[in-house]
Amino acid sequence: xxxxxxxxxxxxxxxxxxxxxxxxxxxxxxxxxxxxxxxxxxxxxxxxxxxxxxxxxxxxxxxxxxxxxxxxxxxxxxxxxxxxxxxxxxxxxxxxxxxxxxxxxxxxxxxxxxxxxxxxxxxxxxxxxxxxxxxxxxxxxxxxxxxxxxxxxxxxxxxxxxxxxxxxxxxxxxxxxxxxxxxxxxxxxxxxxxxxxxxxxxxxxxxxxxxxxxxxxxxxxxxxxxxxxxxxxxxxxxxxxxxxxxxxxxxxxxxxxxxxxxxxxxxxxxxxxxxxxxxxxxxxxx
Numbered sequence: 676x677x678x679x680x681x682x683x684x685x686x687x688x689x690x691x692x693x694x695x696x697x698x699x700x701x702x703x704x705x706x707x708x709x710x711x712x713x714x715x716x717x718x719x720x721x722x723x724x725x726x727x728x729x730x731x732x733x734x735x736x737x738x739x740x741x742x743x744x745x746x747x748x749x750x751x752x753x754x755x756x757x758x759x760x761x762x763x764x765x766x767x768x769x770x771x772x773x774x775x776x777x778x779x780x781x782x783x784x785x786x787x788x789x790x791x792x793x794x795x796x797x798x799x800x801x802x803x804x805x806x807x808x809x810x811x812x813x814x815x816x817x818x819x820x821x822x823x824x825x826x827x828x829x830x831x832x833x834x835x836x837x838x839x840x841x842x843x844x845x846x847x848x849x850x851x852x853x854x855x856x857x858x859x860x861x862x863x864x865x866x867x868x869x870x871x872x873x874x875x876x877x878x879x880x881x882x883x884x885x886x887x888x889x890x891x892x893x894x895x896x897x898x899x900x901x902x903x904x905x906x907x908x909x910x911x912x913x914x915x916x917x918x919x920x921x922x923x924x925x926x927x928x929x930x931x932x933x934x935x936x937x938x939x940x941x942x943x944x945x946x947x948x949x950x951x952x953x954x955x956x957x958x959x960x961x
Contacts, residue, residue: 795872839949911950
């Protein structure tokens with residue numbers, strides 16, 4: 676029996692990708708304008724960005740304990756091997772909720788082939804790790820092999836990104852009000868990355884035109900073996916910026932493939948319209 680791969684909606688994978696790789700997805704929730712929406716099911720990222728541009732301030736919440744319990748119990752009863760690749764525990768409580776319900780379900784089904792991995796990844800960086808795992812599962816790889824490869828890829832997945840407006844990071848508690856004000860006033864664009872699952876600033880760039888060039892430079896510094904990996908780009912409803920970055924990547928590196936997707940509603944609610952993010956495996960990866 677092949678291993679089933681489970682992700683949550685913070686992987687920013689499309690319904691077509693989930694179907695292609697036979698993955699199951701649990702949605703986080705977006706709360707906006709007095710309504711609750713299941714990310715990737717009831718509302719599109721585009722709709723969230725349009726609402727944010729009009730002044731809405733969406734909030735998000737993790738997958739519920741009950742949802743995890745019901746799903747894990749279903750797989751345990753069927754003795755179906757399941758690996759849940761989870762959104763970074765530093766950015767959401769979803770991983771912790773899943774671990775709680777894993778322990779509870781295993782009280783009744785101690786031998787259930789259920790494993791949870793804290794990817795410490797987000798958006799398409801997370802999605803690329805999940806796709807790699809799902810391909811292995813479809814090829815009939817063992818649970819142990821998929822766990823080893825997924826953990827390794829997650830540990831070496833670089834996340835390099837910038838936001839167009841610091842106000843959204845301020846609302847999410849990622850920067851101070853004064854930093855957001857000064858940054859906006861001086862047209863400063865932060866470049867950040869994900870370090871051990873946390874958002875960490877790398878540097879500040881004056882003017883948006885320099886951001887993409889600096890992202891390419893960081894890619895040169897941190898990555899290699901590009902011809903054997905898929906490069907990911909996600910954007911906050913700014914396809915032109917994403918395509919410009921993809922063109923620059925193809926000019927500078929012998930890449931195998933560049934995947935472009937929109938930043939999903941949950942992550943987009945905190946990063947805002949105009950976000951641009953780059954994902955690749957770093958030099959430690961072999």
